[in-house]
Amino acid sequence: MADSYDVIVLGSGPGGYVAAIRCAQLGLKTAIVERERLGGICLNWGCIPTKALLRSAEVFHQMKHAKDYGLAAENITVDLAAVVKRSRGVADKLNQGVTHLMKKNKIAVHMGTGKLIAPRKLEVTGDKGAATLEARHIILAVGARARELPTARADGERIWTYRHAMTPKEMPGKLLVIGSGAIGIEFASFYNDMGADVTVVEMLDRVVPVEDADVSAFLEKALVKQGMKIMTSASIGSIEKTGAGVKVSIKDKAGKEAIMEFSHVIVAIGIVPNVENIGLEGLDIERDKRSHVKVDDYGRTNVAGIWAIGDCVEGPWLAHKASHEGVTTAEAIAKELGNKDVHPHPLDRRNIPGCTYCHPQIASVGMTEAKAKDAGFAVKVGTFPFIGNGKAIALGEPEGFVKTVFDAATGELLGAHMIGAEVTEMIQGYVVGKTLETTEVELMNTVFPHPTISETMHEATLAAYGRALHI
Structure with missing residues (x-):
C-alpha cells in the first residue's frame, strides 16, 4: 500500500523545504522528495557556497590593500583548495541544518527521483528501488539548471x-x-x-x-x-x-x-527549468514557451491538486522569491483543506529585491527610472554618492551611490537602486517601505542611525525633492 500524505513536495530547495515546513506547521501530514541533497541547488551549489567564495575573495582583496588602513600584510597568497574546502564546509553545515528542520517538523524525507504518475500519485525511484506515494496535493519545486551553449557543452575541465x-x-x-x-x-x-x-x-x-x-x-x-x-x-x-x-x-x-x-x-x-521526466506531459500540465510551469498567483497549475513554485515557474528566479511562494502555496493548500485561520496573500513581484554580490555589491527593488517613465509615470529621482557618507569613507569604501525613483504625483516609492559596500544588507529597508506602500514623507521623517552607510538611503530620498543635506 502506498504511503499517503496531505502534501508531497518534489524538490527540497529554498522553495520546497520552506513549503514543507509551512505545511507541517499548519498541521498537514507532509513528505518531501529529493534526488540529491536537502537544501537543493541554492544551499549546496548556489547562493550560499558562492557567498562563502566571495567572502574569501573579499578578505584577500582587503589584505592586499592593508597598507591603505595603516596595516602591514606581506607575501599574501591564495590556497585555492582551502578556499573551496571552506565553501563546501559552509554548504555541508547548512545541509545538516535543513535535515534537522525536517526532523523537527516531522516531515517524511524520501531520497530519490520523483515522477508524477497520476494527479495525486508520485513514483519515487531511489537506491532501494521504486515506491509510490500518494497525496491530496503535490507541490512541484524542482528548480532549474544552468543553460548551456549548444556549440560548446560544459566539460568541467575547460x-x-x-x-x-x-x-x-x-x-x-x-x-x-x-x-x-x-x-x-x-x-x-x-x-x-x-x-x-x-x-x-x-x-x-x-x-x-x-x-x-x-x-x-x-x-x-x-x-x-x-x-x-x-x-x-x-x-x-x-x-x-x-x-x-x-x-x-x-x-x-x-x-x-x-x-x-x-x-x-x-x-x-541563464537557466533551464528541470521539468523533463517528472510526468508533466502525462497529466497535460501547461507550460509557457520557455518550458516554465504555468501557475496562478497562489501556485496552482491547470490540474487540480498540482502546484508549482520557484525556478520552475515564472521569474524572477531567486531563492527568496521561491521561499515566499512556498509559504503562499502551503497556506493556499491548507485553506482548500478547510483551515479557516490562514489567509494566503499572492506574491507582489514589484517588491522582490535583487542582489548581486560582486565588488562593489548591487541591490535593487522595484522599477528602474527608465521603466517607470515607460510605464507613464512622471518621476522624481534622487541620487546620493557614498563619497558624501562618513561611514563609507571611514571604511575605505567611498565608491557607490543610492538612487531612488518616486511617483511625482503621489510620492509613492517606485524603485530603489544601490551600488557599493553592504548594499545587499541595506536594500531591505526600501523593500519594507514599498511593502508598506510608503511615500517620500515617511522616508524623510525616518531617523537613520549615524554613522551608517544606510544614511545614504535617507539622503537619496531627500535628493529626489531637492533637500539633500550632505551634497
Whole structure:
C-alpha cells in the first residue's frame, strides 16, 4: 500500500523545504522528495557556497590593500583548495541544518527521483528501488539548471557552468565569462580578486542589464578599474578546446570578429527549468514557451491538486522569491483543506529585491527610472554618492551611490537602486517601505542611525525633492 500524505513536495530547495515546513506547521501530514541533497541547488551549489567564495575573495582583496588602513600584510597568497574546502564546509553545515528542520517538523524525507504518475500519485525511484506515494496535493519545486551553449557543452575541465566554477581543479590564468547577469558577474568578481585575468562578454548593450542604467554604467567602470575587460553588445561564435585552453571567436560591438584564447570559460547565460521526466506531459500540465510551469498567483497549475513554485515557474528566479511562494502555496493548500485561520496573500513581484554580490555589491527593488517613465509615470529621482557618507569613507569604501525613483504625483516609492559596500544588507529597508506602500514623507521623517552607510538611503530620498543635506 502506498504511503499517503496531505502534501508531497518534489524538490527540497529554498522553495520546497520552506513549503514543507509551512505545511507541517499548519498541521498537514507532509513528505518531501529529493534526488540529491536537502537544501537543493541554492544551499549546496548556489547562493550560499558562492557567498562563502566571495567572502574569501573579499578578505584577500582587503589584505592586499592593508597598507591603505595603516596595516602591514606581506607575501599574501591564495590556497585555492582551502578556499573551496571552506565553501563546501559552509554548504555541508547548512545541509545538516535543513535535515534537522525536517526532523523537527516531522516531515517524511524520501531520497530519490520523483515522477508524477497520476494527479495525486508520485513514483519515487531511489537506491532501494521504486515506491509510490500518494497525496491530496503535490507541490512541484524542482528548480532549474544552468543553460548551456549548444556549440560548446560544459566539460568541467575547460568549459564550466557555475557548478564547476565553485569547485575548480585549478586557478584559471585567463578566464572568459559569458554573460553578465548576477551569476556571471559574481564569478567574474571572485576570480578577478583571486588573481585571474578576466574578460566578460555580454550580448546586450550593458552589464547587469536588468539593473538601472546608472548602476550598470558605474559597475562597468568599477570592473574595468579592477582590471577586467568588458565587452558589451558582443557575441560568441565558435568555441574550440585546445590542449592548453580554449579558443573563442568573439564579435565586438563594431562587428569585428577575433579569435581569443583563454585557459577557461564560464557559461552564465541563464537557466533551464528541470521539468523533463517528472510526468508533466502525462497529466497535460501547461507550460509557457520557455518550458516554465504555468501557475496562478497562489501556485496552482491547470490540474487540480498540482502546484508549482520557484525556478520552475515564472521569474524572477531567486531563492527568496521561491521561499515566499512556498509559504503562499502551503497556506493556499491548507485553506482548500478547510483551515479557516490562514489567509494566503499572492506574491507582489514589484517588491522582490535583487542582489548581486560582486565588488562593489548591487541591490535593487522595484522599477528602474527608465521603466517607470515607460510605464507613464512622471518621476522624481534622487541620487546620493557614498563619497558624501562618513561611514563609507571611514571604511575605505567611498565608491557607490543610492538612487531612488518616486511617483511625482503621489510620492509613492517606485524603485530603489544601490551600488557599493553592504548594499545587499541595506536594500531591505526600501523593500519594507514599498511593502508598506510608503511615500517620500515617511522616508524623510525616518531617523537613520549615524554613522551608517544606510544614511545614504535617507539622503537619496531627500535628493529626489531637492533637500539633500550632505551634497
